[in-house]
Amino acid sequence: MSIVINRVPATIVVAVARNGVIGRDNTLPWKLSSDLQRFKRLTMGHALIMGRKTYESIGRPLPGRTTVVLSRAAKELQSAYELANAETAKQVAPEKPTSGKPAPKLLFCEHFHDALTQLPQGIHPFVVGGSQIYELTLPLVNRIWLTRVLADVHGDAHMPHWPSPASAAPWPPGQWKLTYQETVPVGPKDDWPTCFEEWIAE
């Protein structure tokens, strides 16, 4: 008997080097200003779901968006955050016009699906890493925005299930359809040229 998992309306956003690297020393292993600008434009007003290590690497909630941190110690982290930020924790991200209530600025959740149920209607969940959280959510989301970094890069965090150079296996693995592709030449503040792709689950 096969198990069917229902995918949810959520988007993985990731930049991956040719060799599958996504990070080094808990940070990004490149400067890609044009990719960051697109990321900001497309996610503004929505929610960013990330692992505790990626959140620590960024160090703060990103402006204009709800940040959701996944951690097995979510309750403790939420309490500590509220204690330390009694006033600022009450601030809210800008309300989307379609949503009924304001979204929180920062939330800690133990489970991906808890995070989804806590977001107001009209706020789209973007899963933004790192490696452990991509592994967890790859079977669950229905869209991927993939930036292929057109270089082999040294690093210690990798995209789960990325094919080895000798393999002709595709990524993403499984039933996905490529719906958009744009080659982005290297800009003045970019380390590498990239290719941006949108994949939709079939």
Ligand SMILES: NC(=O)c1ccc[n+]([C@@H]2O[C@H](COP(=O)([O-])OP(=O)(O)OC[C@H]3O[C@@H](n4cnc5c(N)ncnc54)[C@H](OP(=O)(O)O)[C@@H]3O)[C@@H](O)[C@H]2O)c1
């Ligand atoms: N290239 C890109 O697009 C991109 C994007 C984002 C991040 N990154 C890079 O990715 C690297 C970080 O990735 P990472 O894999 O080390 O860390 P991560 O995925 O950011 O965070 C891992 C943490 O998430 C929590 N977690 C993991 N699985 C969970 C589950 N099933 N339920 C609840 N919580 C769970 C745990 O927190 P607790 O230990 O608190 O329980 C775990 O330690 C960094 O180098 C970063 O720069 C790259």
